[in-house]
Amino acid sequence: MLIELGVMQQRHEAVLEVLGGTAVTAVARRYGVARQTVHRWLRRYARSGIAGLADDCSRPASCPHQMAAQVEARIVEPRRAHPGWGPRTIAHYPQREGCEPLPSRSSIYRCLVRHRLIDPQRCRRKREDYRCWERARPMELWQMDIMGGVKLEGGDELRLVSGLDDHSRYCVSAKLVERATARPVCAALTEAMQRHGVPEQLLTDNGKVFTGRFGPGTGEVLFDRLCRENGVRHLLTAPRSPTTTGKVERFHKTVRAEFLAGRTFASCEQAQAELDRWVESYNEDRPHQGIGMVAPAKRFPLAAAEPLLPVASAPERAESLNSAVEPQRRCVTRLVGRSGKISLCSFPYYAGAYLAGETVSVAVTEGGLVEISHQGVLIAARARRSRFAADPLSLRGAQFWTGDRCSVFTRRRHPRRRA
Numbered sequence: 001m002l003i004e005l006g007v008m009q010q011r012h013e014a015v016l017e018v019l020g021g022t023a024v025t026a027v028a029r030r031y032g033v034a035r036q037t038v039h040r041w042l043r044r045y046a047r048s049g050i051a052g053l054a055d056d057c058s059r060p061a062s063c064p065h066q067m068a069a070q071v072e073a074r075i076v077e078p079r080r081a082h083p084g085w086g087p088r089t090i091a092h093y094p095q096r097e098g099c100e101p102l103p104s105r106s107s108i109y110r111c112l113v114r115h116r117l118i119d120p121q122r123c124r125r126k127r128e129d130y131r132c133w134e135r136a137r138p139m140e141l142w143q144m145d146i147m148g149g150v151k152l153e154g155g156d157e158l159r160l161v162s163g164l165d166d167h168s169r170y171c172v173s174a175k176l177v178e179r180a181t182a183r184p185v186c187a188a189l190t191e192a193m194q195r196h197g198v199p200e201q202l203l204t205d206n207g208k209v210f211t212g213r214f215g216p217g218t219g220e221v222l223f224d225r226l227c228r229e230n231g232v233r234h235l236l237t238a239p240r241s242p243t244t245t246g247k248v249e250r251f252h253k254t255v256r257a258e259f260l261a262g263r264t265f266a267s268c269e270q271a272q273a274e275l276d277r278w279v280e281s282y283n284e285d286r287p288h289q290g291i292g293m294v295a296p297a298k299r300f301p302l303a304a305a306e307p308l309l310p311v312a313s314a315p316e317r318a319e320s321l322n323s324a325v326e327p328q329r330r331c332v333t334r335l336v337g338r339s340g341k342i343s344l345c346s347f348p349y350y351a352g353a354y355l356a357g358e359t360v361s362v363a364v365t366e367g368g369l370v371e372i373s374h375q376g377v378l379i380a381a382r383a384r385r386s387r388f389a390a391d392p393l394s395l396r397g398a399q400f401w402t403g404d405r406c407s408v409f410t411r412r413r414h415p416r417r418r419a
Contacts, residue, residue: 011053014038015045067107071099075108079117084257087112092287132290134167134247138300141166141235142199143248144173144189146180146207149256150271151264158268160255160275161188164248166203168299169288171251172196174279176272182222185209189226202227203235203245211236231333231359247290254282331363344370347385355379 010031017027018038028035044052071094078090087108095102103111112118135141143164150158159180163173172195175188193199204210204223212221213236220228227234237244259278265271283300287293334342340353344362351360351372363371364384372380 007055008050008053011041012045012050015041015053018042067103067111071103072111074099075103075111076115076117079112079115082258083117083261084254086118088289088293089287092293134290136167138165138167138170139197139199141201141203142172142192143203143245144210145205145245145248145252146185146209147252147255149260150176152268152271153264153266158271160252161185162248162251162255163189163192164251165199165296165300166247168296169247169251169291170283170296170300171279174275176268176275178268180209182209186222186226189223193230198230199232201233201235203237205237205242205245206239210234214239228335228359229333231361233357233359250290331361333359333361335359342372349380349382349385351380 014027014031015038018024024035024038028038031038041053074094074097075090078093079085082089087105090112091103091105091108109118113120143166145162147160147162148157150160152158156178158176158178161173161175161177161180161184162171164170165172173188173192175184175191177184177188189202206213208215209221210223211234212219212224215221224234226232242249259275265274282296284295284297286295288296291299332344334344336342336351336355336358338353338356340356341348341350342360342362343349349362349370349372351374355374358374360372360374360379363373365371368384370382370384371378372382
């Protein structure tokens with residue numbers, strides 16, 4: 001009858017054979033182990049008897065590099081308070097409090113995994129593999145996009161019209177609308193420009209609310225017109241290229257993880273009020289990884305001190321402003337075409353082919369000259385070819401400003417007049 005011997009019993013028999021006079025080499029060869037293993041069994045048997053031949057735990061008695069409990073608590077508590085924060089964001093707070101030794105990002109990651117606050121994931125591509133770009137100063141470029149997923153208790157869903165400054169990552173627009181059609185989106189942009197000023201350029205995707213590039217018509221949409229009248233150069237991404245507007249897309253991911261997180265709201269007003277409080281914390285307090293772990297508000301005040309105001313005021317307000325400062329001088333903005341010409345009251349004026357695609361300002365003087373300027377520099381002066389000096393309303397849809405104030409005149413329907 002065959003009997004299966006346990007591991008401890010086999011080790012005991014090997015030790016007894018050696019103690020009985022058998023060579024260690026012969027015992028090791030018969031049991032299929034190394035000579036060093038047989039010597040280790042002998043030492044453990046001499047020290048603890050037969051109990052010393054049992055398997056020992058490989059766990060060390062102490063771990064000198066184990067994270068202290070106080071530091072671990074400083075990591076776990078912010079994560080529980082803000083479930084959307086990752087290891088890089090959490091690492092900013094022990095550093096700001098002067099914690100020594102400062103845990104690394106990988107240590108914080110393992111700590112969160114131990115507490116089951118995040119799920120382990122596969123390593124992504126290295127950050128060096130990505131090409132990151134940003135503008136050199138604030139108010140040079142805004143990125144705008146539309147996001148869904150803001151749910152109400154009744155089952156309806158709101159849309160978020162968001163805008164982000166490219167340089168500072170400052171959220172300039174976070175407007176909830178029931179339908180992301182042309183007028184609500186343009187109203188959100190106008191409100192953002194009234195609060196922060198007019199940017200030089202605006203980057204969006206090819207959505208129908210932003211451009212008629214892929215629509216059935218060839219004319220400009222309301223969003224394009226609003227940008228043109230305020231002197232904003234509207235940039236579009238290439239088709240199927242979401243990484244071009246990656247900053248505002250990443251902002252949407254942060255909104256979903258830190259603000260929405262499966263929440264529902266009773267009404268649009270409640271959701272907007274809570275979103276405004278979160279955006280204020282995002283801009284003023286929350287450190288941003290893309291700008292050196294500082295809040296976006298730290299970089300945004302570097303913008304120009306005197307921004308242009310958007311087209312928003314009434315005709316009466318515009319007339320009072322113009323008469324108070326320069327009653328006989330009217331200014332408008334125009335986009336230079338491919339041929340280097342601009343259009344003013346249905347008449348072309350040559351500005352220069354090298355300015356194609358740029359926005360210029362056109363001033364109508366009392367002496368009958370049309371002065372064309374680019375970035376404050378006079379580049380051309382042409383004789384006036386239309387009769388619009390006496391009645392400013394004849395400038396159909398033209399944008400006037402005096403100093404740092406802007407206004408728009410209501411379009412007036414009348415037959416075209418020829419000089």
